[in-house]
Amino acid sequence: MSYAVLAASLRSAMQRNDQSAISHVVSEMQPADIADFARYEPAYTVLSLLMLLPEAQRGPTFGYLETEQQRDIAEKMTDEELAKLVSSMDADERADLFHLVEPGRQPAILRQLSKRERDDLRKLASYEEGTAGAVMTSEYVAVPEDIDVAEALSLLRASAPDAETIYQIYCVDVQGRLKGAVSLRQLILAAPHLPISELMVEDVVFVTAETPQEEVSRLIAHYDLLALPVINGGERLVGIVTYDDAMDVAEEEATEDMHKGVSIGKLEGSLRSASLYELYRKRVVWLVLLVFANIFSGAGIAHFEETIEAYIALVFFLPLLVDSGGNAGSQAATLMVRGMATGDVRTRDWAKMLGREVGVALGLGLTMALAVSVVGIFRAGTEIAMVVALSMVLIVMVGSLIGMLLPFILQRFNVDPATASAPLVTSIADASGVLIYFALATAILGLPS
Structure with a gap:
């Protein structure tokens, strides 16, 4: 029977509070499927459902739940119920649950375990989070x-x-x-x-x-x-x-890298359970810092006010050019960060990667310049089209090289390369693009006397 049918039957049985029907349905479901069903239910509802499961099924089902949901359910259980749950779980998941329990309750739970389970739990719970000891199990042959x-x-x-x-x-x-x-x-x-x-x-x-x-x-x-x-x-x-x-x-590391890639700090729980304040706090720091970084773009525009006044048509192409540089840089940074994460690229490979990126960026820049020059001719004439096309080549090359080199620089200073995020690369590439564009325009077009 499919999960959808079983889930619908389970929901119907729970609405009728038919414990016999609930027990019958869950006996045909896998622990992972029961956890999926329970993921969006209130803690007291999930606790009632867990209590109806056989002990052999209760521990594995609980282990599939998200951390925040586990903590909420554990708080509603008695010490005796929690000790029975701990005994029914795999050794590594048992240690994870023990970390979630309030320190004041931990001795009472340990007293209700067998000596072997108690010693094993203490050993596994003693390892630092993020290490092999924290994720290993002692249940081996x-x-x-x-x-x-x-x-x-x-x-x-x-x-x-x-x-x-x-x-x-x-x-x-x-x-x-x-x-x-x-x-x-x-x-x-x-x-x-x-x-x-x-x-x-x-x-x-x-x-x-x-x-x-x-x-x-x-x-x-x-x-x-x-x-x-x-x-x-x-x-x-x-x-x-x-x-x-x-x-x-x-999966956890990939999620963390993705969050860093868009300048978001690591969430303590899941996105669904995170509070408004936590989401605000994890996002605000980098956004504020990047606001000040973008001031350099404004300063570049202010510096070339006379050029802009003389050739107002240049403004039309500004967003197009700086966005292209930022996009190219973000692509290059993403490729390098992922390559470093998988071990495909190492710090000593920077020179080889630099040579390849120059060739790729040049090809990308020329292709994009050809496309934008057509628009430039019809919009503002041949001279400005030439400035826009040449700027496109240089901006895409500079943006790509910034995105490619920044992860290597950060790793050299023992900073996580994932911090070379899209917003950071884009902000640097934007400021560079503004300066390149208007400097070329001033040099090629000059200023009317």
Whole structure:
């Protein structure tokens, strides 16, 4: 049955407050679909729905909800209800929820967990946000390196129910240090008495618990991994980051870069739940700064007042020219920022990128100059058309080079290249365009005596 039909049936059952019908419908829905249905419902309605779910389904469903909604629901739950929810969640999501709970409630929740869950939660919650430790899970399968395949399969059967993934099994020594890895496929196909040490791959890609989460996401994508092992300072295996968590990190980082690209600070929650004040605060700083940056454009126009008075037709082409420079610069900046984010472009590549951008920008400028010169001839004559066409070439080239170089300059000074945002590049390109246009016009046309 499709999600649309199930969602309509669930809504109808909830409006009738038919708990039997609600339980029947949700039993046929995936946790992600239940979370999608609940995303726009009030917290008390979602809490009632969660309480009707089996415990095995409650934790995964809650894990799909947005952070702000999780916090609101957690505030309405008793300590006992919250502890049961924590127990039903995956280890990494459990730690995320624990961070959302008020510090005063945390000891009461910990007391109701088993010792193993309590120790595991404390460990995972201790890692700094934005690191591999904060997104890893402790629910993985590890086997000693000195056993054979039959013993490893026996251990796997015992560990599988609690593991987040069993397709990759990690091999450790007696101190718990990572020594290698073996796939489930290899175990199944290997002879039962073959030592694991002869089967495992020793050259394993891993990260430390302090590795930035964006680097973890990049490595998983680069090596096409299902999971990435995480070690501590003593090389002991402490967790894994699975590909689904890496996808969440990649989405979060991409969203943050997009916000920076239009001069918006990072939102604490979702756009839907953000307050008016937060949206205002995240947007106002750069907009005010760029207002003052645009004063340079006004100063450039004021400096060439005599040229403008002598050739008023020049004003007609001003928005067209400066916008073209800003647009070209924004395109170049976007390409460079994304290339840096994916690792396709590095700081040392700036000279190569500069040479290519000069060629591309020249081609773009000439093409756009040809198009605008036709308008210039019919609008203001051959002389002004020549000024406009030449200005277009130079403005597009300068705007493109500004957009291409600014991310490299920012990275050189340890500033996030995503800060080379479209508004910033456009403001710089606009001021440059004004100066180039009127300086050329003054030089070529001169002033009437």
